Amino acid sequence: MQDFNIQDSIKGIWDKLEGWMDTIILGLPNFLLAILVFIIFIFIAKYVGKIFDKIFHRSIKQDSIRQMAVKVIKAIVVLIGFFIALGLLNLDTVLTSVLGAAGVVGLAIGLALQGTLNNTFSGLILSFLPELQIGDWVETNGFAGSVMEINLRNIVIKQSDNNYVIIPNGKIIEEPFKNFTRTARSRVFVNCGVGYSSDLEMVRDLTIKTIEDIFPQRGNEEVELMFQEFGDSSINYVLRFWTDVSKNRDILIAQNTAIIAIKKAYDAKGINIPFPIRTIDFTNKLSINKNSD
Template sequence: MNMDFLKEIDINQLVEMGITYGLKLLGALAIFVIGKWIAKGLTRTIRKLMEKGKVEATLVSFVGSMVYVLLMIVVILAALNNLGVNTTSFVAILGAAGLAVGLALQGTLSNVGAAVLLILFRPFKVGDFVEAGGTAGVVEEINMFSTIFKTGDNKVVIVPNSSVIGGNIVNYSAKETRRVDWTFGIGYDDDLKLAKRTLEEILAADERIFKDPAPFVAVSELADSSVNFVARVWVKSGDYWGVYFDTIEKVKLIFDEKGISIPYPQMDVHLDRPQEGA
């Protein structure tokens, strides 16, 4: 009788334990399956948002993979915790491993972090003319570790992303219009009004220069050897250098035609002869 009673107790305990752990196992599987589905959905959404923002394909793939891996780590830890496994030690191990890898790859990870910032804030895009990281050129590529520039003389410069994000970034292509500034000097003996009127006519004749805002010409300085004019106009960003160089050439040619001098620094040297018998 006692043996039958003990067997009945053992069977009941086993059934109870089986039900308890079975429910935990089912719960863990449900957490894993649903969590994996959510992780995939979030990753897919992030990828679509980045692709819609015209982010580089390499960065889209990298960030998507990184987000998915991090989400799956959270899901697996939650599933193990539901089974009753103490995940504190796992978190500590992952933290220690992450710290070791971070210290070993500190420079590389800083570039990856900078790439993420470039993605989020988008101070420039491929095709923009940018000055950053001590380099000025057209952005050809933004990858996980570096930004690749093509300079005006057709050199390829690879700049680490940490250097790009760590300093000033000047994006010359961000706006559709730019202001062109010049300083022109004439001699003190030249006709001031004629020179000003000539500059205004040169600027008004160039169709690339906007009429609104109107070109601005004014006397800016009475220098040591010249009277200086400042001239400012607005143009499309793509016309900047063409207008800049063409105008300098036109000013020199037309000033020569009208007899307006463009002075250069001069120095008068006086020699005193010693007096005889001194």
């Protein structure tokens, strides 16, 4: 009786092995094809990565972002090959399970790293924006300076006082920023005032002529002077003219040059730039009464 049970057990194991061998033999072509497809997609990912690296090299100056973008593209291509290989093996159930697990894991990671992922994707967006490049002079989030670095987490700005400011990428995407470098020329403003006794038309013509000689205007550009108000001690105006500007310092230099030139021109013509003064008028005379003996 015992020998009979052992023989049945051996026969059952052998039948199982035969069934597995049949399955392996029948599935071997698909298995080899799946491996071949997966290897092909690995090579495709490699060459696609090189192509996109050359493309990104023209538009993305930051190496870390370019390398990360290439790695993401290569990983996507490899995953496509992996899913196609699973389909060739008729592992639809496994494929569905993998996709479901990936979705759950991705959701959990997304919730845990919400801020970090926001900055990462914002960094990828910023790397493709022509409005913001390394070396540009920008104003954003209350800071102004030259963009020194754009990475997957933040941008680094070097201010005019030589200090560095690190701003998260999400803040740059969400908040407006002003880029001085993207426009070759900008309008500069200078405020001034002249005395009430001045000939305003002569002041206007002289000021415009002085600025035009220093800052030649192009095309439709022009020097504009508009009187704004009757001040306490002067009639005030705003002067506007165009010049080459790539950073905030260029504006300060242009304003400095314009103010010096205007002062010299006014001094030569005897035009007064008044400053607030206070006049004290004593209307009553002081008298000392002396008692006579």
